Amino acid sequence: MKAHIVGGGFGGLAAAALLIRNAGVPGHDITIYEADEQLGGGFFLDGGPQSGYNLPGSVFDKEFRCAFDLLATIPSAADPNVSVKDQFFTFNNEHPFDDRTHIIDRDLHVVHGPRFGLSLCDSLALARVSVTPEAMLDGRRIEEFFSPRFFLTEFWLLWSTIMGSLPQHSAIEFRRYVNRFIYLFPDLSTMARVLRTPFNQHEAFINPLVAWLSPRGVNFLTGAFVQDIGFEPSLGRMTVNRFDYQLRDGATSSVAVAPEDVVLVTTGSQAADRSAGSMTEAPKPLDTGRSWALWKRLAQGRKEFGNPDAFFGAPRIAESRWVTFTVTTTSTEFIDQMTKLTGSEPGSGGLLTLKDSGWVLSLSIFHQPEVLDQPKGAFVWWGYGLYPERPGNYVTKRMDQCTGAEILREVLGHLRFEKKETIMESSICIPCNLPYVNNIWLARRRGDRPPVVPEGATNLGLIGQYVEVERDIAFTFEYSTRTAWEAIYRLLKRGPAPPPVYQGQFDPNALLAVLKVFVSQ
Numbered sequence: 001m002k003a004h005i006v007g008g009g010f011g012g013l014a015a016a017a018l019l020i021r022n023a024g025v026p027g028h029d030i031t032i033y034e035a036d037e038q039l040g041g042g043f044f045l046d047g048g049p050q051s052g053y054n055l056p057g058s059v060f061d062k063e064f065r066c067a068f069d070l071l072a073t074i075p076s077a078a079d080p081n082v083s084v085k086d087q088f089f090t091f092n093n094e095h096p097f098d099d100r101t102h103i104i105d106r107d108l109h110v111v112h113g114p115r116f117g118l119s120l121c122d123s124l125a126l127a128r129v130s131v132t133p134e135a136m137l138d139g140r141r142i143e144e145f146f147s148p149r150f151f152l153t154e155f156w157l158l159w160s161t162i163m164g165s166l167p168q169h170s171a172i173e174f175r176r177y178v179n180r181f182i183y184l185f186p187d188l189s190t191m192a193r194v195l196r197t198p199f200n201q202h203e204a205f206i207n208p209l210v211a212w213l214s215p216r217g218v219n220f221l222t223g224a225f226v227q228d229i230g231f232e233p234s235l236g237r238m239t240v241n242r243f244d245y246q247l248r249d250g251a252t253s254s255v256a257v258a259p260e261d262v263v264l265v266t267t268g269s270q271a272a273d274r275s276a277g278s279m280t281e282a283p284k285p286l287d288t289g290r291s292w293a294l295w296k297r298l299a300q301g302r303k304e305f306g307n308p309d310a311f312f313g314a315p316r317i318a319e320s321r322w323v324t325f326t327v328t329t330t331s332t333e334f335i336d337q338m339t340k341l342t343g344s345e346p347g348s349g350g351l352l353t354l355k356d357s358g359w360v361l362s363l364s365i366f367h368q369p370e371v372l373d374q375p376k377g378a379f380v381w382w383g384y385g386l387y388p389e390r391p392g393n394y395v396t397k398r399m400d401q402c403t404g405a406e407i408l409r410e411v412l413g414h415l416r417f418e419k420k421e422t423i424m425e426s427s428i429c430i431p432c433n434l435p436y437v438n439n440i441w442l443a444r445r446r447g448d449r450p451p452v453v454p455e456g457a458t459n460l461g462l463i464g465q466y467v468e469v470e471r472d473i474a475f476t477f478e479y480s481t482r483t484a485w486e487a488i489y490r491l492l493k494r495g496p497a498p499p500p501v502y503q504g505q506f507d508p509n510a511l512l513a514v515l516k517v518f519v520s521q
């Protein structure tokens, strides 16, 4: 039996590890096909100290049950006797977030009030969404369930900048997030129970997984774009018998698939068509569509494969784009002034949101080093704009059309820091255009995301963020791991079933904590 995995992001790598660990498949019978030159997908790490790093921000929590179950098996790079899971939790126990200044207004005043500005009506509306069955939320938007005032509250700003949701986004996904993260409500401002990787996700998660898979014989084929999948003609059943892939030099190859083999396909990426700029250049938009091209092809004329157009394609970008930026700085001026402004030492403040900035900027000052080979004296921090298509206040352009220097000037303008020129000269700001990063939030209908095993499929599983599993929330490596685990469990019928999704609405401790927010704060 051979296993073919399309996509070398965390989901594809997790699938390979679970095939070995849960289903006893020998590593040398597993091949991962990755279209990019690098493994890691959304958990990317680009650039270097000279050109400036480019990496994603980091938001996790303790209830990522499938992912951490797997990572308990994987040794960390620092110490083979310490698992990646233990390294992660030890770091978070030793360095918890204690955000003292989460939101500031245009006068640099901290915004934080009782009950996060929520009225009793808002709280009831939240409770109503939490208990409404998903079938009744089909295709509906969050804004349909709340008054316009709700979207001006501190709660909404905290929520949307941590989780990514906008008023026009999916009520189904919002319900799932509310129920999943209800226990975080009291700590939204301090982010006390929000977790992050000890350093960037690529080195924290991707490298150790690859280091575990490689000696077990797993084959990694990078620069290999899977273009099409062929099925054995038969009534009511779908058995993959072939797939075609193209290599970086344009050469194509076809692989025969036996009925007892298994094919696991990542159907899309939040990092699809990602492009980076520099201090002097804005990111050039890409339009390759490669990350979801295979899904689109599979879904042509087959409704059991869902609807990729609900998430991908030019009309979707306006409601899903973020521009992130990673700053590598070699002077202490920025960090010193930031520490003074927020009262949080580097790494202990979660996000700083500049409420009145046109782009709705949020900044994250990482615990250092953020990159393991970062030179001594260098400092890496990160930020993103929730509304990158609006004009800035100091640079009156859309954020996605700005160079790194322009974005940094905008940030410094809002913060009113001294020694701006020293900061500019000692910093490299790399902007990164992510046109689809927030598309998991787009209003969707049931059936837009196909099931993990499409109807009739005998040896094909779908994995990643664009596949339907009950209750769980997307924009998480947990979701990708869960889909991989479920697909393997269902197709091979080996190993344990995935653990259940944590549901805060049934956890008395979580409910008590929420009650305290609404009643006693």
Ligand SMILES: Cc1cc2nc3c(=O)[nH]c(=O)nc-3n(C[C@H](O)[C@H](O)[C@H](O)COP(=O)(O)OP(=O)(O)OC[C@H]3O[C@@H](n4cnc5c(N)ncnc54)[C@H](O)[C@@H]3O)c2cc1C
Pocket: 006, 007, 008, 009, 010, 011, 012, 013, 033, 034, 035, 036, 039, 040, 041, 042, 043, 055, 056, 057, 058, 059, 060, 224, 225, 226, 227, 266, 267, 268, 269, 270, 271, 290, 291, 292, 293, 294, 324, 434, 437, 463, 464, 465, 475, 476, 477, 478, 480
């Ligand atoms: C900026 C950013 C920040 C994020 N932060 C977090 C976070 O803090 N916490 C969290 O849990 N999650 C976060 N995520 C979500 C994150 O992407 C996922 O948790 C995780 O990386 C998903 O893994 P995946 O393998 O499903 O998808 P991806 O990581 O997107 O990987 C999919 C891979 O499949 C490849 N592929 C697609 N089609 C083909 C094909 N036909 N042939 C070959 N290869 C193909 C793509 O090239 C890509 O590399 C973030 C994402 C982004 C973009």
